[in-house]
Amino acid sequence: MARSLYFAYGSNMHLRMFRRRCPGATALGPARLRGYRVEFTRYDRTRKGGVADIVPEPDAEVWGALYEIDDACFVTLDRYENVPRAYRRELVRVIDDAAAEHEAFTYIANQTGHFAPSRQYLGIIVQGARDHGLPEEYVQALEGTKTLA
Numbered sequence: 001m002a003r004s005l006y007f008a009y010g011s012n013m014h015l016r017m018f019r020r021r022c023p024g025a026t027a028l029g030p031a032r033l034r035g036y037r038v039e040f041t042r043y044d045r046t047r048k049g050g051v052a053d054i055v056p057e058p059d060a061e062v063w064g065a066l067y068e069i070d071d072a073c074f075v076t077l078d079r080y081e082n083v084p085r086a087y088r089r090e091l092v093r094v095i096d097d098a099a100a101e102h103e104a105f106t107y108i109a110n111q112t113g114h115f116a117p118s119r120q121y122l123g124i125i126v127q128g129a130r131d132h133g134l135p136e137e138y139v140q141a142l143e144g145t146k147t148l149a
Contacts, residue, residue: 002071005104007031007094009038009064010052011121012077013128021080022073030132031066031094031102038062038142041111042086049148050115052125054108065132066096066104074105081107119147 005028012018018025037060040050054062069077074089081087087107094104117125122145129139 003068004070004074005094005102006067006069006073006077007033007064007092007104007106008067008128009033009054009062009106011124011128013065013132014124015128015131017124018067018128021076022067022069024070025073026068027132028066028068029097030134031064031096031104033062033064033092033094033106034060036060036062040115040117040145041113042109043112043115044086047118047121049118049121051109051117051121053111054106055111063129063134063138064094064106065128066094066102077107083107084110086110116146116148122147 035056035058036054037057039053039055041053042051044051083089087109089105090108091103092106093101095101126139126142129142
């Protein structure tokens with residue numbers, strides 16, 4: 001079965017939750033995507049707040065987790081991300097810890113506005129960032145995101 005690289009920047013960074021969705025995935029470590037920033041551009045009734053997206057910004061970068069996954073995992077993720085209604089899958093260029101560039105798929109939202117995330121949802125993202133050893137400065141910036149009460 002074919003395997004591809006997947007860049008997660010939101011709740012899919014959370015290792016325990018992601019392994020339930022994609023048990024055959026291999027976590028490859030931290031990676032960063034230049035020219036984007038994290039925003040919360042869709043409201044999700046299940047999450048009761050905004051959900052993560054990446055939006056272009058020339059001088060910014062998004063840190064996340066790089067995984068190697070198979071086609072079956074993409075089927076699961078497409079369903080989880082509600083493709084094509086809520087998100088679309090796109091190919092991006094990320095840089096791993098060894099400064100090597102890779103093409104990886106990620107999910108980008110079909111934006112509907114700007115919404116604060118719930119505290120619980122943001123906690124999942126922060127835990128995922130810690131799971132993959134993302135830079136502490138980046139984790140702290142995530143923690144500083146304004147959430148719903």
